[in-house]
Every structure is written in C-alpha cells, then in structure tokens.
Amino acid sequence: MTTSRRGLPPAIEEAPVQVAPVLAASAQHAGKVYGSGETAVTALDDVSLDLPSGQFTAIMGPSGSGKSTLMHCLAGLDTLTSGQALVGGTDLATLSDRERTILRRDRLGFVFQAFNLLPTLTAEENITLPVDLAGRSPEQGWLDIVVAKLNLADRLRHRPAELSGGQQQRVAVARALITRPDVVFADEPTGALDRKAGIELLRFLRSVVDDLGQTVVMVTHDPGAAAYADRVVFLVDGRIVEQIGDPTRERILEIMGRLGD
Numbered sequence: 001m002t003t004s005r006r007g008l009p010p011a012i013e014e015a016p017v018q019v020a021p022v023l024a025a026s027a028q029h030a031g032k033v034y035g036s037g038e039t040a041v042t043a044l045d046d047v048s049l050d051l052p053s054g055q056f057t058a059i060m061g062p063s064g065s066g067k068s069t070l071m072h073c074l075a076g077l078d079t080l081t082s083g084q085a086l087v088g089g090t091d092l093a094t095l096s097d098r099e100r101t102i103l104r105r106d107r108l109g110f111v112f113q114a115f116n117l118l119p120t121l122t123a124e125e126n127i128t129l130p131v132d133l134a135g136r137s138p139e140q141g142w143l144d145i146v147v148a149k150l151n152l153a154d155r156l157r158h159r160p161a162e163l164s165g166g167q168q169q170r171v172a173v174a175r176a177l178i179t180r181p182d183v184v185f186a187d188e189p190t191g192a193l194d195r196k197a198g199i200e201l202l203r204f205l206r207s208v209v210d211d212l213g214q215t216v217v218m219v220t221h222d223p224g225a226a227a228y229a230d231r232v233v234f235l236v237d238g239r240i241v242e243q244i245g246d247p248t249r250e251r252i253l254e255i256m257g258r259l260g261d
C-alpha cells in the first residue's frame, strides 16, 4: 500500500474532516410533568434539542406550550421528570443542589424581562456581581470587551435609576456575560422595552454571538425579535413541532399562524 509523507494511506489523509458542532447545552428526550394523578400537566413531552456553541436560538410557541419549562430545565432552575438536560456535557441531574447552583453562577448567564438589577449598586458593580459573589476578581480584559461591546463605557458609574430601560437591559446582558458562560438564557428580554430600545438590544445580542462567540437562547413571543436568531424552535403542547434556520419575520408569522398562536 502506498503511504503519504505523513505515513498515512492517501485516502485517509485527504478525507475531509467532519467536525461535529460543540454543544453548549442540550435536552435529550426531556419530559416534565407537573403534579400527579388527575391534575397532572405534561409541560414537556419527549423534547430533544441541541444548542450548538456560538449560536443564537429563539424558542417560540403559544402560551402554555412549555417554553419557560424547557428553559428552566436546561438552566438547572427546575428538574426534568424524564430524559436529560446537559450543559457542556454535564448532566444536570447528576449534580447536587449546591453543584447546580455553582454551575448556574459560573457557567450560565440569565437575562430577564424585568432587568433585575440591584438598585444600590452602580452599573459596573451590577455587571461584576456574579464574579464578586464567587469571591473572584473580574477578568479585566473580558470586562473591557463586554463593556465596549454593549456600549456601556460611559455609564459604568451610574445606578440603574439613572439609566434608560435599554441601558439597564444592556447592563443585565453584560452581567450575564461576565463569567464567559456556556449559555446565556434570555426570557423575553425585550418585553419591557419600547420598540427602538428593543431593536437595539436585539442587535447587541446578535453581536455578542457574532463577535464574541457567545451562545444565546431566547424565549420570545415576538416574531420580529425571533428573526434575529440563527434558528427558531417552535413548541406546541410540550413538543417541538418545527425548527427553522435563517428565520425571517414573515416566515415566523406564517408558521405561528399555522400553529394557532
């Protein structure tokens, strides 16, 4: 058999390398039932979903379809009844409550509709809170990158009450990013913002994915917001019924119409 310079048969050396996407998180056959007996509610029914690193995923679906439950189970805020939720290869069910809390603090970021900033702290103190709570110092280079990316450099000494809603939510995004998390979970992040500030925030979220390589998962009811994602996952009655890549608002509206939202 002929071998190449590196001693490998040519067919092996020249074969294209198939690189599997690195998964930031995933759900495998995830099931969640609230309650028991006659009052049992199935919130998730055999949901399998991969969240590749460096992607922006939107989760949509009618009210009660299981969006929040899926996000909470993936983020270790709630536990599954069956199946697995993994963050960076770690099965959350194998962790103790304390280990799950530490994983949430160190490896996940959260952005909520209602900003949830501490009013007595400055913007900078709010941003660095997760690392301060962990007894560490923020990595200055990364802090500078995040602050610059979210255009907050001249707002760092202000308290939340001195900031606009859009600025407060950008502080919340910076706080979510400060630990360089595996995943940022955003629950209706534009829900409390006016249209202009909402669009601005979505552009910032898009750029932390494109420019900083972060992974964002966003629950939203807004087709315009979901169109900023790389992919939209549609849930109905606790099941994934459709997924689309490179979404547009029109395509999302068409699917929502079909799904009855």
Ligand SMILES: Nc1ncnc2c1ncn2[C@@H]1O[C@H](COP(=O)(O)OP(=O)(O)OP(=O)(O)O)[C@@H](O)[C@H]1O
Residues within 6 Å of the ligand: 034, 035, 041, 042, 043, 061, 062, 063, 064, 065, 066, 067, 068, 069, 070
């Ligand atoms: N703690 C709970 N106890 C009992 N049932 C629950 C609980 N949390 C959610 N559910 C039920 O599970 C189902 C899914 O709820 P979930 O909040 O995940 O839906 P959602 O898609 O996020 O809804 P929305 O868009 O209205 O926020 C619903 O039928 C809901 O009533």
